[in-house]
Amino acid sequence: MATPNGFRKLVISVMIPLMVASGVSTVPELAFAQATTPDPAQPDTYSTPLKQPEYRQTNRYDKTDIPVQLLGINDLHGGLDTTGTAYIGSHPYPNTGTVGRLAAYLDQAQHQFKRVHHSNNTFRIEAGDMVGAAPADSSLLAHESTMHALRAMKFQIGTLGNHEFDRGLPEFNRILRGRAASASADPLVKNYPNEPTKMKIVVSNVVNRSNGKVPFGYQPYMVRTIKAHGKTAKIGFIGLEIGSLTSITPAKNTANYKILDEAQSIAKYDRILNKQGVKAVVVMAHTAVQTRDGKTTGPVVDILHKLNRIDPKNNVGLYVAAHSHQYANAMVGKTRVVQALFSGRAYDDAQAYVSPKTGKFVDLKAHVYPVLSAKADAKVKSVAQVAAIAKDADKRVGPKVNVIIGKAASSQPITDYHSNTKTMENQIGETVVDGQLYEANKPGGVRADFALTNNGGVRADLTPNAQGQITWGAAMAVQPFGNILQVVEMTGQQIQDALNEQYSNPAFYLQIAGLKYTYTDNPGSQQHYKVLKMYKTDGTPLNLTTKYRVAINDYIHGGGDDFFAFKNTPVVGSIGSDSDVFVQYIKDMAAANHPLTAPKPDRKLYQATGTTITVPAPSVTATK
Known part of the structure; x- marks a missing residue:
């Protein structure tokens, strides 16, 4: 009989990157034959933000404008303890991942930002598929272990991916809110402690068929205030679900919802935010993109081109993409687009200033970094609280996997x-x-x-x-x-x-x-x-x-x-x-x-x- 840990290693070892060289699945929209953009202006050649030259010091904006940091992930897929090669640009990083080490690198990036800018204006955001298509230490626990890990990693704002619908959106909402499982649930699930994730879900293009409102009290957008120099500014966050949700998810799980056009939904809420005086906008979208061989392609490119046609004065400065599990970092029109692979192997660190006079982003930069293995970076230690969640989950599911x-x-x-x-x-x-x-x-x-x-x-x-x-x-x-x-x-x-x-x-x-x-x-x-x-x-x-x-x-x-x-x-x-x-x-x-x-x-x-x-x-x- 395999030990629980032995089984986990067996399952996890097969989850290699979704790269052209590996042909991994789970991504339903990867036909990137649409518009393209030039090679990204900020190529990712550094393994940590500590080594990134422009992140190590302030610049002229720091004296008058308000610094802000946006730490993002996408497609975690319950990857509590998964590892594999992360291809960022053309550079392979072996054995990346695990939530314990992801937490450590997010903390490292946030501490650096605070040290350089003396600022607490950091937001941790995610772009969907937190759960689903996951190893046993998440899936057998109804993914509650993953939601516990996200809470421990202090993620504040997220959006929905297609896999949040795998067991029906009501079930995802249950684990998000930390509510008890049904009486008919597996004992593994009923015995797992319930606690709310505390993450706010924003999604602008999923509405109930019955009343046209976003389900479960989720919001289409959210506004947060940032401060510096005795001044304040506001940032808007718009969430976006993949437009093809109904064709890639069992019909019974999407029958109660309408999925609205992605670009039109961004435009609608960008205009609403603009009227509220919010002119620095971040989109977290479960839509696909990739940067490879000097070109960035995918549905995100088309969405942003359409957005710029119907809302040419939009204020979307950063677009955190997902779904295709690829690396991306490029400018599409006036918007910086990033995607950080999948299963906790990488994260994106965007840093910008917001002008208190105009309310707009200035000097926005973004990079994608690997979650390096202990062998590659022994100085960084896993966050014990987060790693313990994965270890506990693995112990709980051990008997069932055999x-x-x-x-x-x-x-x-x-x-x-x-x-x-x-x-x-x-x-x-x-x-x-x-x-x-x-x-x-x-x-x-x-x-x-x-x-x-x-x-x-x-x-x-x-x-x-x-x-x-x-x-x-x-x-x-x-x-x-x-x-x-x-x-x-x-x-x-x-x-x-x-x-x-x-x-x-x-x-x-x-x-x-x-x-x-x-x-x-x-x-x-x-x-x-x-x-x-x-x-x-x-x-x-x-x-x-x-x-x-x-x-x-x-x-x-x-x-x-x-x-x-x-x-x-x-x-x-x-x-x-x-x-x-x-x-x-x-x-x-x-x-x-x-x-x-x-x-x-x-x-x-x-x-x-x-x-x-x-x-x-x-x-x-x-x-x-």
Whole structure:
């Protein structure tokens, strides 16, 4: 039996960065083909703000204007003790993360700001997805442990991400307010202490369908006063939810809400703030962006361009982005945009002055910094109070993660991408999609012809114990992110396009179920191979004009990992989170007395150029 700490390390070790080089999932909107901006004016080359030249001293504004600091995070995803490489710009920082060390670096940055400016004008803010798609030490405790950590880290203002809706917004509001769990809740949750987070939620574009008001008494914006030199000024904070929320979240969890246009919502409340004399505005938005290779792209760019068209005199100086789990630091028009990766691996530190005469930001700078490991920065010690929350959570969930949910045909691991075949197939990836197809086609299910998933969403071997038993923890290590599985409608041509997109970037590829295909070389093209013919598992060829139902996760449905063929395909229905579906599949196979066996990797057949196309042999899987 694995120890709780051993399981935590198993799950956490697979949560590597959402970078182009790694192809990790959970991000439903990553098709960054829109407008671009130049290389950021403030490249991030320093590992801590202590080394940042302009943060180490005051300047001419300090004598007349009011200094303010904005410390931000995004997409914590319950990452209490997660670690992994943080890519900031082109610089990799290994083994970054954990909330204990994040707390320490936030404290360090705030203390530096106070020492330099003699100011307490610091705000700790976050941009959504505090919870959801999380390790067991958060998810099994209904994410209350994460909210405790956020409280201990003194976060003051936040907004909603899509994962705050995973269990319904009322449930998120319960843990935010520190209220008791329902009588039917798991004992782990009922026994966890309740305490309010004390964070204020602002969200401007989520309203009740019934009355048009922001739900649960949250506010669309908030105003805070800052002081210096015997003078005061005000800062406005506007929160923003991702506009595509209803397409990436189970319908039952969003049915009561309308999601309004992002740019129009910012413009509306910027004008209201302006009338109140608030002319320094910060937006915390769960909307995607990334800076890479000298360009900044993503929906945030489009949102800000639209904002500047409809509200050209807007006062948005800082935009703290989220959702795509990428690094970003750039000017988009007149607004500084930042995003600090995910799971507590980085944070952003923006520092500015507000003129007491005009009320506007002057000299606003922002940088993104890694949460360095103890090995990389031994002088910084984890904040004991915050680290203790993670340790306690890990101890509480230990017994549950070792629950037996099924059985494998042997005690040998069903192997992951480290054991890929030449055709980029692996045993556990194909087991996962077999399970997705099986669960979709159960009586009363959504029904699907095929299931496809990106390689980045399948994170580890499935490792049975010596008796061949599969634990809940072992299953969750394979799929720890909790992407939402959707069944979409695609033509045969669109499916072929998606399969071809595998061969434009070797970092990204698909695992497939219910489907086989042949492919060959494609010389003289950036797409190294091309699909020749596609077949169902019984040998029936796919018709390019026929419509099929395909189970995919919300990440690639948004074009993630450059699979643009999936983007905007119509959603037929939702199956649930991929983590839950995989666990249920293992349970169902156990109930049917079908121990899991590694599939034969015969779904992608390479065909040498100029040879006769070989029809893949029919096969039977557990989905039949």
